[in-house]
Amino acid sequence: MSAADRPSIDLPKLLDGRLKIRHLVLIDALSRQGSVIGAAAELHVTQPVATRSLRDIEAIVGVELYERGPRGITPTIFGAAFTEHARAILAQLNQAGRHVVELADADRGTVIVGTHLAGSNVLLPQAIVQLKAKHPRLTVVVREGSPEALLAELEAGRIDMIVGRLTSPSTSTITRLPLYEESVEVFAGSTHPLAGAGPFSLADTRGYPWVLPGVETALRGELEAVFARSGTALPENRVEATSFLTVRELLHHTETLAVLPSLIGRGDARLTPLDVDLGSIGHSVGLTVAADRPLSPSGQALVAHLRTVAEVRLG
Template sequence: MDQPRLLDGRLKLRHLVLVDVLTTHGSVIAAAAALHITQPVATRTLRDLEAILGVSLYERGPRGVTPTLIGETFTRHARAVLAQLTQAGRHVTELADAHRGTVVVGTDPGGANELLLRAIARLKVERPQLSVVIRENAPEALSVELGAGRLDLIVGRRGLTVNESETQTPLYTEPVGVFARAGHPLALRPAVSFAELQTQPWVIPGVETGLRRDVEHLFARHGMPLPENRIEVTSPLAVRQLLHDADLVGLLPASVGYDDPGLCPLPIGLSVKNAITVTTATGRTASPGAEALITTLRELAVEQCHLPDALPRVTPSRAC
């Protein structure tokens, strides 16, 4: 593949868009439906692109298509180009009127934490004409969306592994505790062992959430499998409601559990912490609206003494 083949006028934006969608869906039929074009048009567009590049981008199979190594590489470049063009359009709009525009924020299910919601509320007071969109998805899917320019930033709990194309900025670290309803038998105990907790009915984070991996590691460190008697949910609010309604135990961020007078933290020490970060695409200039939201997030984190790598000041509001 040499440079003239990409700059001789044959390569069109529709080729890049198709590669992005086709790699995401793994099916020409699904990609055509997503782009609102017919399957023959999608097939012909792909064939034209492969002729321009002089290589095959996908392996065809009975259940769809799979990108080759070259296909995966070209997809990353295509998404980077589309992301830059998307950002360019937003920049033009927002530079013409800094109080307008759209910021798209990604977060894992249940990850729209209090700080993010408060930051959006404050930003809307300052910039009422700025639109803010929150999209929930699994961490891996959020990374794809960020790389493709469909997200401006990701706010929430992220893993320790950072992609080369991403930059993470810590906001604060919040402890996670084991909670139960105030009348739960274990809430009256002076101490609870992890072995006792493992036999209890649990509410644990769903596999789509970033916290799920830490829960699995927590049980693994104690040489125990996940509880068989369990309910899996993605939303902390759903966890809280279930703990209210039954004799269950579950993990909750301190800000959610301690603020609920109907719940009690169980007397057991955990090493699980909820690290909240802002993730942006490396090397991509943020739009004025996105920059404003990031600034507001950091301001609120400092105001609440939620400094990077420091535990928040959380005090139980009552005795259980």
């Protein structure tokens, strides 16, 4: 469609009292859930109420925010843009509320951090230990999730930062701060038939079950490339998981193999690294924060201890 053919859109009057905070909360939920039913369940409202509220929002802004389909809803270009702004507003409101609390009692603040596999086993716990030693009444909330889910939480201000693998550069809205470099290795249980021997090729491991990272992770794509370069098919006998607790239990009690960050695998005496060449797979572990939202004093304190642990113990 040419510019001349596009319909004229009047500037929405978003400050005339019709747009409510609950509308912004609904937009955030709709974009994450991908369905009206899912968003309604999350917000504890009925589907008709959520549908009616969405229609109200679209009437206010004057455009369709979502494309409706048999499998749910997908944000239009307008919906994606409006979601970004809605999350920024919600994040500022969350930050404002917590800022007021910390001004009233600076030692009783709260910092909420999201984490995934890399960084969750060593970096974050050690930083929390240091932080709590100095500020015992400061509350730390740790939430685990996939990188994509945590990023949405960060954008909406429900978490202050993400600690984990950095797979993308910084953007205008997201800042990524590397703290240290970490390698990955193939691990097995200490009593595994391959333990203590080697070197092995990936083809040598084909007779054993594997735990592979989920398809949504960057590490999964890198592993698939390594298997392809070696001319070896992905293991057919496999489990896909990103939970370290699940991976660890499978390695402890079966002949399963898995690729883990070296710090995590070598920190468990019941696991052993195998001499399998994975090429140059490695990654930066660091912080992901909102570029335009300053951290609270509690968040700044945790970041300082994360940097100390990374420099003194992991660097």
